[in-house]
Amino acid sequence: MVRWRFWKSNSLTTIINPNFKHSRDEARRHYNEKNYDLAEPFLHKLLEIDGTDEWTLDVLSRLLMNTGRHEEAIPLLESLCLPGPDLSAYRHRLARSLQNADRIDESIDILKDMIFQSEIEDEGWELLSRGLKKQFKQDRVDLFWKELAESDVSSPHIDIEMIRIDLQASELTAAAHRIQRVTMLADDIQLSDKWKLKLVNVLLDENAPLIANQIIQGIPEKTPEYTKTLIKIKRALGDNDGAMETALAALGEKTDHGVMFAALRLAWDLGSMEDVVTYSEQIIVDKPRQRVAHRFRLRALVKIGDVERIESAVNATLESLPDFIEAHRVMIDIGFHEFEDWSFVIGHCKAILEIEPTDRRALCHLIHSQLRLGNFDEVNNLISKSTEIHPDNDEVDLTSAQAFWKMESGDHIQRINRMLARHELTSIHSVADNQNISVENLRCDAPPSPLTNQPLVTVIMTVYGRDEYLDVAIRSILDQTHQNIELIVVDDCSPDGAFEYLKERASSEPRLKAMQVEKNGGTYCAKNSAISVARGEYIAFMDSDDWTHPQRIERQLSAIQATPYRAVCHSYFRVNEFGDIFYKGVGAIRLACISLFAKRSVFEKIGFFDSMRVGADTEFIERIKATFGDDSVLHDPIPSMFMLNHSTSLTGGGRFQISWRSITGPRLEHHSSFKAWHKKIRHQDWTPYVAHPLRVRPYEIPAEMISGDIHWTKEMPLFSEYIQNRNERWWSSSQSAPWQGQLSEKSAGLLWVKQQGIQTPEILWSGDNLSEMPSLSDLPDRVVIKPSKGFSANNVLCLDNRVNVLDDIVWTDDRIQQQFSSDEFLKRVKPTWMVEEFLRPESWSEDEKIPRDWKFYCFGEEIALIHVVLRNSTVDKYANVHHYFSPDLRQFQRRICNSRPVPDDPLFFPQCWDEMVKKVKMLGKKLGCFMRIDMYATDKGPVFGEFTPTPEGGEGFTEWADRYLATFWEGEEGV
Missing domain, CATH: 3.30.470.20 (ATP-grasp fold, B domain)
Known part of the structure; x- marks a missing residue:
């Protein structure tokens, strides 16, 4: 039951008008029972009797806010904002209603005035922060906090915002001073645990989990918010086991949705999809319309569930959230790739377009489905409509190109060239009679780059078996407009004559180098062998069955040369031998990991690819980011890679294929594991270097993905x-x-x-009896005295004029005899004693002892x-x-x-x-x-x-x- 200031008071109106008391009692009863529709008429009747009654205005404004009618609540709250003990509370509520009514400028003005009137409370600071983010760009928000920090106003919230700003600007010293100030005694007031948690979350958002971890250890109260934050810290530090232990302990005591969400996200990190489903469903039971929980459940089920189970979850989601587009997308993927039921797909595409008429993915899937049904007129209409809505979209161009190819209109290459022109790439053509765009048919007449004295770029390609596409791939690299290229083609112990062919071809092509590994170990071990001998200032990669646009290397070089970027990747789309463009999920275009183009310094710092059968290029790119920062790798979305799609590809088919479900099984386990390791690289100074050959992997991977046999x-x-x-x-x-x-x-x-x-040190004397050792006066000034057995440097004397250079103690004959004759270890092993020359260091290190x-x-x-x-x-x-x-x-x-x-x-x-x-x-x-x-x-x-x-x-x-x-x-x- 809500407690009101006027709970027991009787105003003059109440005493004079009995109907007023009855109406107020009824309004109070219905309001406390949250029967707002029943309470509201009584409140309006009260205002008819007395339009200035504070209790009525207060309760009605709350009711209107609780029912989302903020515009109606605003005039009531404005009338309540009069001098008095509750002015601050009313102004906070007014600011909140203004913000919810999208009158954010007015809300901010009120909160700013409350700051300088010293009336603002924690709720007001949170409202202000939220309003600024909604209303302004980040630089304007930061300027607001900087100006406030320079004023006479003092607040932990200002300090925390300034810590965020300092960290983003890499002003680490300033940030450290503020952190120290707000976490220690200041003006005899210690920062509350609530504000410490706010600070901790800011530090987490700004990628400083180590500092956050130090601060949270000083918070004694273990609230659900504390537990949720601690789980986030452990996740950020890569301590997934510790995070799960914390989550399970907390959930064992009491169910809290915040903690459960933290556990859910942790289970996602770990790749434990059944746990993701379990946590999501527990949240959905209490909150049937919780969109994030529905999203996690569907995404997890897509990775592990059978189709029937996924369908059931989708139907349950759409029952609670009819406008939930992602549920329709899941059904589109199932219909497209599992059922091949094009009418089914069309139905869900139309459902999305009713919610979002410009949705690009739905439009493209609609074109593909109508194409398969042979509804060519509808396809042409949809292409025109999609192009009008998305005139500069690569996916729309490729979908249109595929449609034109299947409808035999002859416009498919023109549509691809439309896309290439947008990326300032020279147009392509096909040498096939039917204009098939399978990779062996592609040609491009891009002229060589006019630039001279360009750096050497090493391109590495691996081969296992010679097929018709090997020459296609080699030619597409040697035909690059950037001519200063070293192409290393590594044969992974092919069973046929691939290596002999490569050697023969290399004999007439000075830019081509053929090499062969001693033992078959997979493409990444072969790549590593080539990296070891690469001479280029930049190193790039290429598959042996793809075609790359001749301007690729030129564009990649220009994108990162003389910039802070360490590497760049382009995009790809897949084409099969029949000229069909492969489309799934979000579309045809993906990040082309094989297009990685990196500065040599990257490999010097982080080493080689992991010795794996599949997936090591993804890990390598993410390791670059973990080492040098997320902004160190540029994804330049130029579709320069035309990849062959065939069933024997490690990504296109087989046990490691990436289907419409995205990464699953062993690949999912691998991703979860390497991401935890990368967090330790980012925050705990773990080395990112991976050696070749790799003997000890810094993280675990599924056994079936391992390549090599010396780990x-x-x-x-x-x-x-x-x-x-x-x-x-x-x-x-x-x-x-x-x-x-x-x-x-x-x-x-x-x-x-x-x-x-x-050469060995000169022995000046040796004997079994230490007492027979010559006197120091009879030995050279520099000598070493030591036993023939032992493991401790404490039993070795390096004397220079009788002073042991390792402890500065002056030694005499008597001291030597007394020291060593009393040593229990030496008495037991009875060593031979040796006096040898005290060697001098090399001349360049003569200052060393x-x-x-x-x-x-x-x-x-x-x-x-x-x-x-x-x-x-x-x-x-x-x-x-x-x-x-x-x-x-x-x-x-x-x-x-x-x-x-x-x-x-x-x-x-x-x-x-x-x-x-x-x-x-x-x-x-x-x-x-x-x-x-x-x-x-x-x-x-x-x-x-x-x-x-x-x-x-x-x-x-x-x-x-x-x-x-x-x-x-x-x-x-x-x-």
Whole structure:
């Protein structure tokens, strides 16, 4: 029951006129029961008795607002806006009614006046924000808040809007100062939890979920709004498991539609379509006309439901929402692709056009359906009508072209050229007698670009088997108006003579390079092989059975050259061998992932395509956006790609086809998984780099999509397990270790390496009895004293004039004897003691205390990982710098050991690098097992340090490194 200010009061009118009291009682009763149609006549009767009665005006204005009659409520509210205790409340309601009546300027004026009168409440700020967005463009809205921020007015809402503006303008320092101010004590008033949640949602909208997560942790009250926001934060950070745990816990306690919507969207992210349907239907039960819930249910069912189930859901939706266009679209797709019932399709197209007479998709489907029924006169009328409504629409042009082709009017190419001209592309023609536009028949006489000194563009094409379309694809690239092209065609181990043919053709075409991979691995592994050798400043791609317009490369280059864009894609439409243009869903035209044209720097930063059978190009493009920002990839909607549509295509047919249902099954699982990883790239500094070959995938994909056979799988042991097993076998077992195990003793390793002709430190003295070591006064000023067994740098002294350069402690003969003779580990292993020369670093790094230690993780002669250590201290481990490199000398941008961060500063390779690698590979080959081989970069060149068969004792590796190194291990000893 609503509580009114005048609930128990009796006005003079009430006392004098008993009918007034009766009418008011009846009005109150019906209003509280929400029987507005019964309450309204009594309220009007009350106004006839007393037109100024505040209670009557108040209740009637509320009734009119509740029934959507805001224009009628406005004069009543204006009469209530008189000085008094309720003036602010009435003005808020007046502003709301004005806004709902689309008199937004008047609403804003009232709210602005209330700001400067210090009358505005939270509701008013929200009304103002909503009204500004409705009335003005974003730059004018931002100017309003900036002007308000410069005034004397102070409000958390102004601060939050300014934080949004600062973040959008990348004014991060200003935003940080405001965030700090509004989340801490200011003027002895702490920001309320409600305002903190508003701030958190602004931060989420502006792509700052990490900061949002920090702030929300300080909100103690766990309201449904808090839970919904926390789920959104976890989704944004890619923590889908954590988000679902939060959602299920909240829904287990109490059903809240806001939380349920958050769970629904999360289930969509996860690809859990049955859960999407379940949550949607739970919301629809309570809110039968909730359009978003209906939309999610239909979209989920399209991906997983059988036709009968989808039909049932569509009918239920249309019963509640007769004007819901998307439900009709679903039925059009079913009728078009499943039933091939053209009258059925026409019925739903007409239903849409009754709601939205200019709907382009309905018009195009209507043309296609009438065409199949042979109603050519109706088709021509619809083409004229659609062209008049949408004179510059590519879909209308392609639909018309298909209709003209099937009606044999001879105008189909003219209609395609109409579309191409709109995009400033030269017209095409067909060499076929019947003007078939299948890709092998297409020609274009675009003249070469007049520009000179243009950059080299590498175009990569993969081939599996030679067919009639291979030459079509090659010719369409070599005929590009941009002539400075390197075309690399990679044969993926074709079973026929495709590679021999490519080599023969390349012998007479200097711009064509033919190469073949060692093992069939699918198109993306083949593409990666070509990326590794590409010379171009830009890299583009092409399929071996398509035709691309000769101006494509020229237009793509001009679109991103000297711009912040990192890549550009064009659009495509499909044509089959019979010249038919393929149409489904939203239309014929789609983003052409294969048309990707990217700057070389993109590949240097994010690496290669994922090693998959299908779908890796979509992931790669989205990874560019996750790394460089959503605006880094330009989708220039030029339809430059004419793609062949045939049943053997990975997208056009087979188990991975993309049907009218869009992506489903394994492709859907893949999308859900890589999107979660990309969020971690965006917000948690995860590296975007994907190596080739790919040994450890940073996210999970369905097994049937995986290509290649050297990736880590859950069934494989970890590297740490191999090392710990070796540690037990070599050092703890009663059986003797293999011959390589004897070399882990430092003196034995040094002797063996020296016999291989590799330089080692000069041994000044060695012996089993430390007490027999020469006095420091009898040794050179620079010496290293160490045991032949051990794993700790604390037991190694690097003395320069008796000062250990790693801890600045001065050592004497007595201190050495006392320190090492009391060490329990050394007493147990009884090592040989060694005094060797203290090597000097290369001249370019002579300011370093000791030579850098280059540690090669070798599996035979194959180098898997290089760990470079600059030791500065045994006291402060954070002073030591650790770099880790891949075999192709790229620094890993992820932790290898949990306790060692990735350094910011780059590392230069030593002058003796080539010689060092040569010697390491020679040693690795002779050892024939896994071994970490340590080398020093010195002023004498590369010098051997020691063998380490069990690095780090098999402990401390990150999960990624543990998996990565495990993929190299074969057999018992690693090779």
